Amino acid sequence: MIRQELRNWFEERYNVEDFRRFARSKRVPSHSYEIWYFTGGATLFLFIIQFITGAVLALYYIPHAEFAHKSIIEIVTKLHMGWFFRSLHHWGAQFAIALVLVHMFGTLMLKSYRKPRELLWLSGCILLGISIFFGLSGYFLLWDERAFAAVRVATGGAGNFPIVGGFIRNFLRGGIDVTGETLTRFYAFHVSILPLAVILVVVAHLFLVQYHGMSVPMSQESKRGQDTFFFPNILYKDLIIWLVLLGLVVTCAALAPPEIGRQADPLAPAPENIKPEWYFLSLFQTLKLFPGVILGLNGETIAIIIVTVAVLFLFLFPFFDRKSLRQERSPVFTWIGFIYIIYFIVMTVIGYFS
Amino acid sequence: MKIPYSLVTRRTFLNTLFGGWLLAFSAGSIYPLLKFAFPTLSKEPDFVVLAARDFLSIPPNSIRPFAWGGKVGLFLKKTDGEVSALKGVCTHMECNITYRAEEKKFYCACHKGWFDDNGKNIQGPPPRPLEFFDVTVSGEKMIIARKGVKVDTARA
Amino acid sequence: MIAKLILGCFGMVSGIASDIAGGQALEVFPSSPYDRYIVYETLVLFWIGIIGLIAIIRMKLKEIERGQNMGLSSNGWDRGIKVGMPKPYDIGKRDMTSFIEEGLSPVKKQR
Numbered sequence: 001m002i003r004q005e006l007r008n009w010f011e012e013r014y015n016v017e018d019f020r021r022f023a024r025s026k027r028v029p030s031h032s033y034e035i036w037y038f039t040g041g042a043t044l045f046l047f048i049i050q051f052i053t054g055a056v057l058a059l060y061y062i063p064h065a066e067f068a069h070k071s072i073i074e075i076v077t078k079l080h081m082g083w084f085f086r087s088l089h090h091w092g093a094q095f096a097i098a099l100v101l102v103h104m105f106g107t108l109m110l111k112s113y114r115k116p117r118e119l120l121w122l123s124g125c126i127l128l129g130i131s132i133f134f135g136l137s138g139y140f141l142l143w144d145e146r147a148f149a150a151v152r153v154a155t156g157g158a159g160n161f162p163i164v165g166g167f168i169r170n171f172l173r174g175g176i177d178v179t180g181e182t183l184t185r186f187y188a189f190h191v192s193i194l195p196l197a198v199i200l201v202v203v204a205h206l207f208l209v210q211y212h213g214m215s216v217p218m219s220q221e222s223k224r225g226q227d228t229f230f231f232p233n234i235l236y237k238d239l240i241i242w243l244v245l246l247g248l249v250v251t252c253a254a255l256a257p258p259e260i261g262r263q264a265d266p267l268a269p270a271p272e273n274i275k276p277e278w279y280f281l282s283l284f285q286t287l288k289l290f291p292g293v294i295l296g297l298n299g300e301t302i303a304i305i306i307v308t309v310a311v312l313f314l315f316l317f318p319f320f321d322r323k324s325l326r327q328e329r330s331p332v333f334t335w336i337g338f339i340y341i342i343y344f345i346v347m348t349v350i351g352y353f354s
Numbered sequence: 355m356k357i358p359y360s361l362v363t364r365r366t367f368l369n370t371l372f373g374g375w376l377l378a379f380s381a382g383s384i385y386p387l388l389k390f391a392f393p394t395l396s397k398e399p400d401f402v403v404l405a406a407r408d409f410l411s412i413p414p415n416s417i418r419p420f421a422w423g424g425k426v427g428l429f430l431k432k433t434d435g436e437v438s439a440l441k442g443v444c445t446h447m448e449c450n451i452t453y454r455a456e457e458k459k460f461y462c463a464c465h466k467g468w469f470d471d472n473g474k475n476i477q478g479p480p481p482r483p484l485e486f487f488d489v490t491v492s493g494e495k496m497i498i499a500r501k502g503v504k505v506d507t508a509r510a
Numbered sequence: 511m512i513a514k515l516i517l518g519c520f521g522m523v524s525g526i527a528s529d530i531a532g533g534q535a536l537e538v539f540p541s542s543p544y545d546r547y548i549v550y551e552t553l554v555l556f557w558i559g560i561i562g563l564i565a566i567i568r569m570k571l572k573e574i575e576r577g578q579n580m581g582l583s584s585n586g587w588d589r590g591i592k593v594g595m596p597k598p599y600d601i602g603k604r605d606m607t608s609f610i611e612e613g614l615s616p617v618k619k620q621r
Contacts, residue, residue: 056391079393081386229578236571240564247560254553368573372566379559 027213027227028234031220033110037234038241039103040209044202045242046096049249050134051195053089061141063187065180068143069263076260087257091249093135097279100131101344108337112215113317114324120212123205125315130198132279137190139277143183148264149274151186152178157287160300161308179266218329281351282344283307314340398423401499406491410437417453420498426450427487427498432471433458439489439498440473445482460484 010016028037060079062071075082104124107113113121140151155178159169174181228234276284290303313320317337323330362370404420412418415433419426419442428442430453444451449464459476460469467478474483490497 052387056387059391080389082390085387085390232574233571233578236567236574240567243560243564247557250556251553254549364573368566368570372563372570375559375563375566379563382559383556 023231024229026230028230029214029216029220030225030228031216033217033220036106036110037214038238039099039106041238042241042245043096043099043103044206045245046092046099046249047198047202049092049246050089050096053085053092054138054191056085057089058191063141063183065143065183068141068183069260072142072260083257084253087253088249089138090258091253091256093138094278095245095249095252097131097135100128101279104128105341108317108341109334110215110217111321111324111330111334112217114215114218114321114327115318117208117212117215118318120205120208121318122315123201123208127198127201127205130194130201134190134194134198135277135279137186137194140183140186141190142260143264144261145264145268145271146261146274148178148266149270150276150280151182152270153274153276154280155182157300157304160298160304162301162305165304177266218324218327275351278348278352282347285347285351285354310340398425398500400503401497402427404429404496404498406494406496409496410491415455415458422498428453429489429498430471437489439487441485441487443485444480445475445484446478446480451484 007016028034057075060071060075060082062068072086076086077083107121107124136151136154140147155169155172158172159165161168170176172182172185173179174185275281286307287300287303290299290306292299294302317333318325321330321333324333399422402420402422409418409420409429410431412429412431414431414435416431418429420429420439421427422441426442427439428451429437429439431437442451443449444462444464444467446462446467447464449462451460451462451467451469453459454461458471460471460473461467462469462478462480465479467480468476469480469484470476472483473486475481486501487498488501488503490499
């Protein structure tokens with residue numbers, strides 16, 4: 001009864017019928033690869049978890065070099081279930097970045113980037129970059145030995161870019177070296193600048209998905225079943241997948257909470273066997289492959305240039321893959337994409353075990 | 355007695371089940387989050403342990419403050435050597451009070467309230483006397499406890 | 511496959527976390543058995559909640575798909591289908607489904 005009255009109240013003031021008609025019209029194609037459609041929504045869900053847990057943690061974290069480490073220990077030991085929410089934020093980040101990579105893998109292999117969806121691929125790559133920066137800045141806020149060394153290496157690496165390297169490094173560090181100012185800067189990135197950026201780009205990304213509809217892989221065009229409704233069929237399936245993901249993240253968070261090392265000391269030497277977070281391992285390992293000096297030029301710079309070219313190639317993939325632009329089968333580029341993925345996985349595994 | 359028709363439609367049954375379960379699940383998940391976000395602020399302890407030497411050695415007719423949770427506690431040594439401890443917070447609007455040694459009274463500057471050295475409110479808006487604590491000295495330690503709280507001196 | 515991947519990631523990260531902490535690891539997981547059992551118990555209850563929710567959502571999905579396959583819209587089909595009256599010249603028609611109209615709102619809309 002009340003529901004009906006509420007409905008009438010709205011219908012008397014707003015044109016609900018149009019909304020309903022639009023909602024009814026949203027369809028999702030059905031074919032053998034339809035499960036990949038769920039990866040995007042799952043990634044969004046993980047980011048929502050990160051926003052919520054991050055907001056709550058930010059109520060207690062102190063972003064000052066002297067108090068940062070202590071505030072985290074306070075959160076983890078003194079507050080009710082503080083250890084759990086920090087753990088949830090940590091594991092949520094791992095899952096979120098993993099899902100971004102899975103989503104990217106799916107769209108790369110299924111060639112969802114082909115015309116007319118090139119902008120979706122570009123905005124997606126930007127989102128990957130933002131997510132990784134989220135991971136790096138968030139990790140630094142621990143202000144423990146490992147995080148400190150990791151950021152020193154990461155920002156130092158950025159400094160090896162030709163011409164603009166020094167400028168980028170000093171901007172990120174807030175100075176020449178990694179100091180308390182870097183902490184303040186990274187906190188600003190992690191809590192304000194990056195969330196703003198990610199919201200804007202995600203909204204654009206989602207709008208483009210609505211505009212173009214879901215891409216159907218070229219091989220499946222003829223094998224399509226009947227389209228399914230988004231409301232409520234696909235929405236319920238989305239919900240099921242999100243619930244399973246929530247269960248997994250919560251289980252990991254409850255059973256394997258992350259530890260926190262000793263407080264960082266800018267004057268102390270770097271600890272033994274320092275390794276970055278897993279999503280940086282492949283890059284780290286690749287850089288290790290290059291010798292110090294190549295043909296008289298700085299090895300690091302050459303390495304960075306090669307890696308940048310490889311990343312740029314991936315970024316501009318839709319424009320290089322001419323065949324898929326014309327909606328033709330393009331096995332060469334499928335293989336190139338596959339090689340990128342295998343390289344990433346292999347280098348990550350090597351990096352972990354070395 | 356079996357009725358030949360269903361009292362609710364299948365749809366209503368499913369929707370109620372879904373809504374109810376979703377509500378319970380969400381409430382159960384949000385509750386710890388809220389508890390984490392809204393901790394019990396300014397929780398006062400049942401007792402505090404201080405170094406006896408620092409407090410017993412103060413000159414007569416003077417006070418020494420100590421931490422009582424998030425608030426200030428005052429250790430008072432009267433002219434005759436009698437010691438006591440009280441919460442240094444005015445009973446009117448919870449401003450911090452100060453001790454006027456010349457007049458042997460506690461004074462609250464917010465609304466010009468006065469208490470005598472036993473805590474009784476003698477002048478101004480404060481409605482109640484100050485809260486006093488029990489003082490126990492055990493060796494090197496001095497234990498200041500809320501009235502009525504039993505403290506196991508061995509464990510403290 | 512996905513489960514293995516996830517277990518693998520979980521192992522990887524906990525491995526990294528314990529190596530690198532360098533001996534001064536902070537006791538984060540509640541240490542006393544009493545607290546530990548509360549965590550496990552809560553986890554079990556949580557999963558029961560999730561699996562129950564998934565079961566109910568599946569039931570709802572099946573029901574909606576059943577209705578959709580019959581041709582009913584998922585909007586207002588609870589209110590029944592209205593059958594239009596056949597005209598005199600419709601008598602003798604074989605296919606009577608053209609008389610079925612979707613459930614109409616019992617409350618008049620005011621514009």
